[in-house]
Amino acid sequence: MTTFHAAEQGLAGLELMAKIREFERRMPLLSDEGLIRGSTHPSLGMEAVAVGVSLALRDDDAIASNHRGHAHTLAKGADFGRTMAEILGRADGYCHGKGGSMHIGVKELGVLGTNGIVGAGIGIATGAALASKMKGDDTVAVSYFGDGASNQGVLAEAFNLAAIWKLPVIFVLENNHYAQSAAIEDMVAQIDLSRRGEAYGVPSFSGDGMDLAEVYELASAAVARARAGEGPTFLVLDTYRYLGHMAGDTEIYRSADEVEAAKKNDPIEKLLGQLIEQGAITTEGWEAMTARVFAEVEAAEQFARKSPFPDPAEAFTDVYAKETQG
Amino acid sequence: MNTQTKDLVTWRALNAAMHDILESTPEAFVLGEDITTWGTGGGTYGVTRGLRKKFGSGRVMDTPISEEVLLSAVSAAAARGTRPILEIMYSDFSFLGFDGIINQAAKARYMFGGQFDTPLVIRSNGGSGIGKAAQHSQSLETLFAHIPGLEVVVPGTPGDAYGLLRTAAASDNPTIFLEHKNQYYDRGPVDFTPIPFGQARIAREGTHATIVATQQILAYSMAAAEELAAEGIEVEILDPRTLYPFDMDAVYASVGKTRHLVVGHEAVRDYGWGAEFVAQTVEAAWDKLDAAPVRVGGARVPIPYSQPLEEVVIPSKDDIVAAVKRTLA
């Protein structure tokens, strides 16, 4: 186990993870209230991946996310209120209500969208990295995707392209052991997914996705490689999602015992323990932090609830760069 | 095998059809993502519920998320003597495997001089209305209907869902079977007999104008007809049920009676299948029309997420009423 020596970064990471958890905890409740349409996919339990990777990134780096993308977006710096407003389909949302939970993009933060197409972000991050190379800047791109998405063909093409062109892209596989109801053991024969990267000449590493410090160190090394022009890295991070695949999931494919057992390895508890041991935070400090987190997310929710719905006329804008008459 | 007529919701009608197909056709097998342990044990909408228990994991199979290989593989599996039924969770995901559908399955018979049949069914759903946003709400039936070699089915009632799926499974052509995600809980009579492709159904008889419409827009048209009837306008409503093959004779016959035509669908109106029906009517039955036909269809925008936005891009009952009045004006 790696520990955080940089206490300051650890504290920032802890607070961000707690905020994301509080945000995501509210998703099923808002969904039950009928405020969220379509589907929404919370990521409780998976906070350390998004936060650990983001701590290694700059504002001008890019990320491409997937259907379970709130945490990735928030960790990259998105405003909690505007993100929530988008999920509720409101005018103050980042996409003015056009996108919703599965399609949140934030240009100024390099968030190239959460995505409703499983695996799509793999190609998108590869393209963002191509842009970095073409422009000659030192920005990097991260693709977050699941174990399920790793079975899409685009992964093979992206690995090869990124490897031959030495693109500054980091492929982050969040292995939460399920793709909707499909257990990873039933869907791949070679369970060590990192070997797929090796096969294409993409340096690959496996790590504990429940340990913020470990994620951060792996991501930092990958980012350094990418910025230095050394090409892509593949990170396979082991994690778990506490809630169902989406709000309303019956979860007939796994047992409550299994979920409870996984929670014993909680990333927030783990980091908190590490930080207390280092003397970076006290129990009282943690209580103050959770109170602050609760208040901030509550304010974000109130902002989103109060935001108006978009004007229906907005449905017809933004289809083309220059509005074309139909 | 089921025999007596029953009232069922659409997903149960489809489930019964899948059951009867697997029971009567040893070459048939069913595959798709999350079709056995998701939801209540039968995929997103229950269509495959109970099938693995009855027919076993050798004929009802969960797949990885790999649309590209699946859509290509079913083509060859069919050419080699099996009858795959592939469920694509949302039709939007079929784009990942368009090569398999369009360049392989649809063309194999033709390219190879008629040596191969590719008797496969791709079952999926389309349509909007429940906030699934731009990547899970498209109506792609026109796109598929444009491709030579494919059959395209768009059932609008539980009875049609059962009967047309039986025919799709028996067809020696690759068939795209598109359910509507907002109609899985619609209830109606099912008489458990196959329904031939290319035969429109008269959903309502009338004398003043003909509406040709499918799925959700068909339902809105039925509601519009009530409203119009209160004003003394009796519309006739045709459900084409299959967009390829399609039943122009039924349209000509109806227009011969009503002399007015409105075509409605949820797919984007511009370049949509409605334009094809209008064009064929104008070309072949110009003399039967007293006024220009009118098209009603989705706006030329991706489907937005927020409810007030989604509502205005899908045709409504009021749009259909207005269209009928326009052609009658």
Ligand SMILES: Cc1ncc(C[n+]2csc(CCOP(=O)(O)OP(=O)(O)O)c2C)c(N)n1
């Ligand atoms: C191309 C495509 N196929 C199928 C789906 C339906 N779907 C949405 S999420 C999901 C499971 C994804 O699993 P994974 O990639 O492991 O991510 P996780 O949900 O575990 O975070 C599936 C099958 C989709 N959205 N897009």
